[in-house]
Every structure is written in structure tokens, then in C-alpha cells.
Amino acid sequence: xxxxxxxxxxxxxxxxxxxxxxxxxxxxxxxxxxxxxxxxxxxxxxxxxxxxxxxxxxxxxxxxxxxxxxxxxxxxxxxxxxxxxxxxxxxxxxxxxxxxxxxxxxxxxxxxxxxxxxxxxxxxxxxxxxxxxxxxxxxxxxxxxxxxxxxxxxxxxxxxxxxxxxxxxxxxxxxxxxxxxxxxxxxxxxxxxxxxxxxxxxxxxxxxxxxxxxxxxxxxxxxxxxxxxxxxxxxxxxxxxxxxxxxxxxxxxxxxxxxxxxxxxxxxxxxxxxxxxx
Amino acid sequence: xxxxxxxxxxxxxxxxxxxxxxxxxxxxxxxxxxxxxxxxxxxxxxxxxxxxxxxxxxxxxxxxxxxxxxxxxxxxxxxxxxxxxxxxxxxxxxxxxxxxxxxxxxxxxxxxxxxxxxxxxxxxxxxxxxxxxxxxxxxxxxxxxxxxxxxxxxxxxxxxxxxxxxxxxxxxxxxxxxxxxxxxxxxxxxxxxxxxxxxxxxxxxxxxxxxxxxxxxxxxxxxxxxxxxxxxxxxxxxxxxxxxxxxxxxxxxxxxxxxxxxxxxxxxxxxxxxxxxxxxxxxxxxxxxxxxxxxxxxxxxxxx
Ligand SMILES: Nc1ncnc2c1ncn2[C@@H]1O[C@H](COP(=O)(O)OP(=O)(O)OP(=O)(O)O)[C@@H](O)[C@H]1O
Ligand SMILES: [Mg+2]
Numbered sequence: 001x002x003x004x005x006x007x008x009x010x011x012x013x014x015x016x017x018x019x020x021x022x023x024x025x026x027x028x029x030x031x032x033x034x035x036x037x038x039x040x041x042x043x044x045x046x047x048x049x050x051x052x053x054x055x056x057x058x059x060x061x062x063x064x065x066x067x068x069x070x071x072x073x074x075x076x077x078x079x080x081x082x083x084x085x086x087x088x089x090x091x092x093x094x095x096x097x098x099x100x101x102x103x104x105x106x107x108x109x110x111x112x113x114x115x116x117x118x119x120x121x122x123x124x125x126x127x128x129x130x131x132x133x134x135x136x137x138x139x140x141x142x143x144x145x146x147x148x149x150x151x152x153x154x155x156x157x158x159x160x161x162x163x164x165x166x167x168x169x170x171x172x173x174x175x176x177x178x179x180x181x182x183x184x185x186x187x188x189x190x191x192x193x194x195x196x197x198x199x200x201x202x203x204x205x206x207x208x209x210x211x212x213x214x215x216x217x218x219x220x221x222x223x224x225x226x227x228x229x230x231x232x233x234x235x236x237x238x239x240x241x242x243x244x245x246x247x248x249x250x251x252x253x254x255x256x257x258x259x260x261x262x263x264x265x266x267x268x269x270x271x272x273x274x275x276x277x278x
Numbered sequence: 279x280x281x282x283x284x285x286x287x288x289x290x291x292x293x294x295x296x297x298x299x300x301x302x303x304x305x306x307x308x309x310x311x312x313x314x315x316x317x318x319x320x321x322x323x324x325x326x327x328x329x330x331x332x333x334x335x336x337x338x339x340x341x342x343x344x345x346x347x348x349x350x351x352x353x354x355x356x357x358x359x360x361x362x363x364x365x366x367x368x369x370x371x372x373x374x375x376x377x378x379x380x381x382x383x384x385x386x387x388x389x390x391x392x393x394x395x396x397x398x399x400x401x402x403x404x405x406x407x408x409x410x411x412x413x414x415x416x417x418x419x420x421x422x423x424x425x426x427x428x429x430x431x432x433x434x435x436x437x438x439x440x441x442x443x444x445x446x447x448x449x450x451x452x453x454x455x456x457x458x459x460x461x462x463x464x465x466x467x468x469x470x471x472x473x474x475x476x477x478x479x480x481x482x483x484x485x486x487x488x489x490x491x492x493x494x495x496x497x498x499x500x501x502x503x504x505x506x507x508x509x510x511x512x513x514x515x516x517x518x519x520x521x522x523x524x525x526x527x528x529x530x531x532x533x534x535x536x537x538x539x540x541x542x543x544x545x546x547x548x549x550x551x552x553x554x555x556x557x558x559x560x561x562x563x564x565x566x567x568x569x570x571x572x573x574x575x576x577x578x579x580x581x582x
Contacts, residue, residue, distance in 0.1 A: 009381035013370070020369035088364035092422070095331050095359035095432075096382040097351060277333050 006098045007106035014110025018076065024118055027072050031122020034068060035061055039130045053130050054140030055231055058147045061123075062227040065151050066220040069119065070158040070187055076111045077162030078179035079172040081273060086172055091278035100273045108160060108266065115155040123148045143231050153258050154223040160265035167272030190218050212248050219261045226254035283308050284356065284430045284461040285330065290339035292325055292485075299325040301485035302339070309429065312452060312462040314472045317482035318573055323465040324362055326482075327432050330463075331359055344429055355383075358428035360419045362435050368408030372399060372418050375407060376425070385426040393421040396451060412439045420448065424455065431455065433464040437471065449475040469493070469569040483573040493565070500571045502563035503535035508548060509557040518554050530556075 018024050039057040084090035093103065127144045130136070136144075165178040194214055201207045215221045225243060229251045283306035292300040300322040307313045315323050328334045330341065332349020346352035366375045372394060380390035394400045397417040402410060407418065416439060423431055431452075437445050453475070456462055466472055469479070473493060481489045481496075489496055509531045510518040519526050524534035536544045541560075548558060563571075 005384070006382050009378055013367075013374075013378050016374070017367055017369055087366075088361050089366065091328070091331070091333065091361045092359060092364055092379075093382065094333070095354065095357060096379065097354045097384060098382050277328070 003099070003102055006096075007102050007109070010093075010098070010103060010106035011110035011113065014080075014107055015113050018111075018114040023076060024114055027076075027115070027118040028121045030068065030072070031118055032125045034064055035123055035126030036129060038064060039126060052137075052140065053134035054127065054136045055143045057126075057130055058140070058143040059228060059231050061126075062147055062224050065147070065154065066224050067187055069115075069151050069155045070183055070220060072118070073111075073115055073155040073158035074162040074179040074183055076114060077107075077159045078166055078175050080107050080111065080163050081166040081269075081276070082169050082175040083166070083172045085170050085276065085278060090276070094278055100276075101270050104163060104266065104270045104273050108156075108163060108269075111159045111163075112152075112156050115159060116152045119148060119151050119155060123151065143227070146230060147227055150223055150226060150255075150258070153255070153262070154219060157219045157258055157261045157265060160262055160269060164265050164269040164272060167269055167276065186218060187220050191221065212243055215243055216247070216249060216254060216257055219258055222254040222257040226251060229254075284344055285341070285463065287326075287330075287341045288339055290326070290329065290341055291337045292322070292329055292334055293337045298337075299485050300329070300482075303482070303485070303487045304339075305480055305487065305490070307430065307461045307463050309459050309461050310456050311478065312456050312464075312476045313478045313480060314476040315463060315465040315480050315482060316467070316469060316472075316569060316573070317465070318467070320484075321482040321573075322485040323482060324434055325485075327359070327434050327463075327465070330430075330432060331357065356429040358383075358423040358425065358431050360423040360431075360433045360436055362438075364419055366407045366415065366418065368406060370407055371404050372407060372410070372414075372421075373403040375418060376421060379422045380425050383426045390421075390425045393424050394418075396424065397421045398447060413441065413444050416440055417444070417448075420451065424451070427455075427458065428460060431460055431462045431464075433462065435465050435467070437466065445471065469565040473565060481569065481572040488574065489572040493568075496572065497563070497565070497568045500563070500568050501537065502567050502571055504538060504541055504563070505561040506534050506536065506544060506548070507559040507561070508532045508534065508551075508555055509559070511554055511556045514554040518551070521551070521554075522548075 035057070038060050039053065079086075081090070084093065094100065123144070127148075131140070161182060162179055165182060166175045168178060169175050194211065198207050198211055201211075216225065225247060229245060229247060285305070285307040287303060287305045290300055290303045291298065303322075303326065305313075315326065317323050325334065329336060330343060330348055332347070332353065341348060343353040344356040346356070370378070373391060376390050376394060377387040380387045391403070394403045397420050399410075399414050399417050399421070402414060407415065410418065416436065420433075420436060423433065437448055440448060449472075452462055452464075456477075464476075472479070476493070478491065479489075479493055479496060480487055489499070491499070507527070508518060508522065508524075515526065515530055515532065519532050522532050522534050524532045527533055534544070545558070545560075548555060
């Protein structure tokens with residue numbers, strides 16, 4: 001029970017710090033603006049499918065979310081361990097009864113609360129504005145709610161990943177470099193490499209068997225496939241997203257992938273924190 | 279004494295690869311006792327603290343805190359630590375930092391906040407730590423360490439960066455804690471600073487414990503020589519040097535040394551020299567000499 005109180009203290013302090021250094025404000029603004037920009041600049045003029053505006057924007061926003069949410073998540077978590085080593089506060093914190101596992105979990109919860117709040121406000125405002133302007137049907141609201149909640153799950157994965165990377169080096173600078181590298185590899189290069197392989201393979205065995213599994217194994221792609229697969233729309237989807245409707249796995253496996261990534265990253269963060277000599 | 283000790287270190291050795299940072303050190307601290315760990319840069323002071331906290335695993339030897347293993351729940355509850363270098367989050371206020379650590383230690387924040395008064399920064403309690411001066415941050419660090427009246431206070435160079443007045447207040451706070459039964463182990467570089475403020479001193483050099491005891495004990499046991507500087511009358515320095523031996527300095531003076539118990543005899547002999555002597559100056563060994571003696575560092579020009 002006292003352990004819970006300690007963890008609440010850690011999480012609350014993380015949350016407070018994120019407010020003080022304007023992180024919450026900035027990320028909320030970013031989420032709101034990007035979502036609104038997609039809604040009104042991207043698919044706006046078509047006009048014909050007004051009631052579908054929410055659904056359509058949810059589809060395009062799921063692609064943008066894959067870039068934006070991991071970036072924000074890594075930004076909030078990359079120095080959570082290395083930063084405390086560098087400032088000397090880790091030694092202080094670990095001299096108290098707080099356990100290392102408690103520290104990792106509590107920091108994760110604090111960061112996640114911050115990110116979830118920013119996503120909820122940002123996408124919430126954008127969703128409300130779109131619904132207000134174009135109206136909304138049940139399918140649209142559902143797609144939007146699904147997007148919002150899975151975006152939080154995707155954020156959780158990358159927060160945990162950022163914390164794991166943060167447990168590797170002793171300097172925040174190195175931790176930042178690792179975080180940027182992780183973002184580039186997982187979010188940008190991974191997809192490019194897969195597309196390249198598919199082109200080289202020209203519809204061979206790789207494309208039919210290995211490729212869908214590899215796409216699904218990436219947390220960002222899993223998030224996107226899950227959202228796109230459940231959106232009934234006649235909007236054309238291309239590239240990797242074409243898999244959304246031809247995926248040889250049940251849709252829920254995408255969620256399972258995200259949960260596995262989350263659990264694995266948290267476990268790695270915990271294991272790395274255990275061997276740190278503050 | 280050992281069974282009553284809150285901290286007991288026996289024959290402790292800690293290695294970093296090939297470097298032996300702490301080498302066969304034994305030390306114990308009893309409740310209410312203030313012990314200073316003195317040593318040069320790299321002597322192993324911080325390493326010893328980190329081992330007491332359970333961050334480093336000993337390569338040899340044994341240590342207990344309140345009878346428990348370092349890093350165990352019992353030990354963590356008994357110990358409070360102030361690291362050598364700590365930067366609290368700049369955006370938090372002093373009161374928030376204290377509240378945070380009180381909750382980590384399972385102490386009601388209400389009970390911890392008066393400590394800001396104790397260390398003299400109650401006025402700045404609601405200000406961001408980023409606006410604190412170095413001394414104020416150090417005081418906040420001490421307040422943090424005092425939360426929950428720990429049984430053992432580990433303070434790593436707590437007074438570096440404090441002005442003399444702050445230092446005095448700092449040791450007054452420590453004295454009050456010690457009187458209430460807290461054992462204090464602090465590290466420092468200067469023996470003169472802790473004079474009269476500490477019960478016992480342990481001197482570390484290159485990881486080994488060179489001496490341990492009260493300051494009075496240590497200076498007596500060191501048996502350091504007294505330096506007598508004799509200034510010769512005009513043109514008599516050669517003659518003086520021939521009769522006294524010793525060392526010539528400044529062209530006009532001769533320096534001789536003697537043990538404390540030989541002082542009176544030596545002065546009597548000097549008095550017999552009559553007009554050859556223009557002036558006499560006696561330098562007793564000071565605390566820095568005592569420290570140097572034990573830490574194996576010889577002062578420049580010291581007489582062996
Ligand atoms: N993590 C480490 N890896 C390797 N060597 C280390 C490590 N930490 C300390 N040492 C070495 O152990 C020795 C003791 O270091 P320590 O920090 O305990 O000295 P100290 O007495 O606290 O010095 P100072 O007065 O400068 O703070 C030094 O030689 C140092 O280089
Ligand atoms: Mg040190």
C-alpha cells in the first residue's frame with residue numbers, strides 16, 4: 001500500500017513537471033492542429049461525403065498518428081532514466097524505499113497520463129469541430145473513438161520504448177540520439193525497407209507469407225492496420241495500407257502486437273534499470 | 279560498541295575492474311555519533327557511501343545497516359542520503375521537492391515541510407528551485423535528507439559551496455539531529471572545517487583507512503614536529519646555521535624542528551645564543567598538517 005503511495009508521488013511529479021515545462025500545452029496544440037489541418041485541408045473540398053467526414057479524417061489521421069504520437073511519446077520519455085542519472089537524483093530516489101520496478105512503472109504511468117491527456121484533448125477538440133461542421137454518424141464516432149484510444153496505446157508502447165532506451169546510456173544526449181534513431185527505424189525506415197523488399201520480390205513467396213507478418217510486427221503499422229481495417233470506407237488505400245483489407249490475420253492480432261510491444265519494452269526498461277549503478 | 283552500531287563496515291573492499299577504490303576498510307558508527315570521512319579526491323569516500331546504500335556490491339568484506347543488508351527495505355528506511363552532486367528539478371518549488379521525497383519515504387508531507395524552516399529556507403518554500411542560490415539548494419538537499427528522522431544520515435561533501443555562516447548553521451542542524459539519536463557519516467576534504475563539530479574522524483587515502491579517532495587523539499598520535507624559525511642577527515646566519523643545523527631559508531633565517539616535548543629545552547638553547555638571534559617564531563602543527571600526515575601527502579618543504 002505504501003508502495004502505491006510512492007508510485008503515485010513519482011507519477012504525480014512527472015505529470016506536474018510536464019505541465020510546468022509547457023510540454024502538455026505544446027503537444028496538445030500539435031495534436032489539435034494536425035488533426036484539424038487534415039480534416040479541412042486534406043479531405044475537405046470533396047463535399048460529397050459530408051456525413052463521412054469523421055470517418056474519412058480518422059483514416060487519414062491514423063497515418064499521421066503513426067508519425068506524430070511515437071515522436072511525442074519518445075520526447076516525453078527519452079531522458080526519464082538517463083536524465084535522473086545525470087542530475088544525480090536517481091541516487092537520491094533509489095536511496096529511499098522506492099524500488100526500481102516501482103520507479104519504472106510509476107514514471108511510465110506519469111508520462112502516459114500526460115500523453116493521453118494531450119491526445120484526448122487534441123483529437124477530442126478536432127473531432128468535435130469536424131462533427132460540428134459536417135455532422136457525425138455512429139460509424140464516424142466509433143472510428144474516432146477507436147483512433148483516439150489506440151493512439152494512446154501506441155503512445156504507451158513508445159513511452160515504454162523510450163524508457164528502455166533511456167536506461168542504456170548515462171547521458172541524456174546519448175538517450176536523445178537513441179530515441180531519434182528508434183523513431184527513424186521503426187516509423188520511417190522499416191516501412192521503406194519492406195516496400196523495397198516487396199518490389200524486389202515481385203509478388204513471390206515473401207510478399208504472400210512473410211510480408212504481412214513483418215508489417216504487423218511493427219507497432220506503428222499494427223496501429224494503422226487495425227484502424228484502417230475497421231473503417232468501412234470506399235476511399236482508396238494504397239501501399240502497405242492495402243493490407244488492411246487483405247490481412248491474413250484477425251484484426252485483433254494488431255492490438256495483441258501492440259500489447260506485446262508494450263510488455264516487452266517495459267520489461268526491458270525494468271531490466272536495464274536494475275543493473276544501473278546510480 | 280559494534281552491536282549497538284547503526285552502521286558497521288568490516289574489512290570492506292570494492293573494486294572497479296582493476297581499480298581498488300576501497301581496500302579493507304572497517305568502520306562503525308553508533309546512534310547519536312557524528313563521524314567524518316576525510317580523504318583526498320578519489321580516496322574512495324563516495325564509493326563507500328554508494329556501497330552503504332546498496333548501489334555497489336563489495337568484492338570482499340561485510341557491512342550492515344541497522345543490522346540489515348544494504349539496499350534492503352530495513353536499510354533503506356534507516357538511511358537518508360545527500361549525494362555529492364544533485365540537481366533537483368528546476369521547475370518544482372522547494373516545498374514540492376520536499377513533499378515528493380516525503381511521500382517516497384512514507385512520511386506525511388505535513389511532517390516534512392517544517393524542515394524547510396529548520397534549514398532556513400522557509401521563505402523560499404513556494405519559489406521554483408531554479409531560482410535558488412547554490413547554498414539554498416544545498417540546504418534543500420539537507421532538508422530532504424532529514425525527512426522522517428533517519429537513523430543514519432549519509433552526507434557526501436555536504437558543505438562544499440557553503441559560506442562560513444551557512445556552514446556553522448549546517449553543523450548546528452547536524453548536532454541537533456545527532457542529539458536526537460541520528461548517526462551521521464559525512465565526508466569532507468578539510469580537517470579544519472570539522473574541528474569541534476564532529477565526534478570522530480576516519481581518514482581514507484587511496485581506499486585504505488589510515489587513521490581513526492577523535493581529533494585530539496589524532497593530532498597527539500601524529501606527533502608532528504614543531505617548527506622554530508630563528509632569524510639571525512645581521513651577518514650571523516652562517517654561524518647560526520653551523521651551531522643549530524636545520525635548514526636555511528630566506529638568507530637570514532634558520533628553521534629547526536623539534537618534538538612537542540622538546541620545545542622548552544630547544545627554546546632554552548636558543549636563548550643561550552644571545553646576540554646572534556634577532557627573532558624567534560614558533561609554528562605548531564595545524565590541522566592540515568595532521569591531515570597530511572595521515573593521508574600520506576607531504577606538504578612542500580616539510581621536515582621529515
Ligand atoms: N563507476 C566507476 N568506475 C570506475 N572507477 C570508479 C567509479 N567510481 C569511482 N571510481 C574510482 O574509484 C576511486 C574512488 O572514487 P570516489 O568517487 O569514491 O572518490 P572520492 O573519495 O569520493 O573523491 P572526491 O573527493 O573527488 O569526491 C577513484 O579512483 C575513482 O576513479
Ligand atoms: Mg566523492
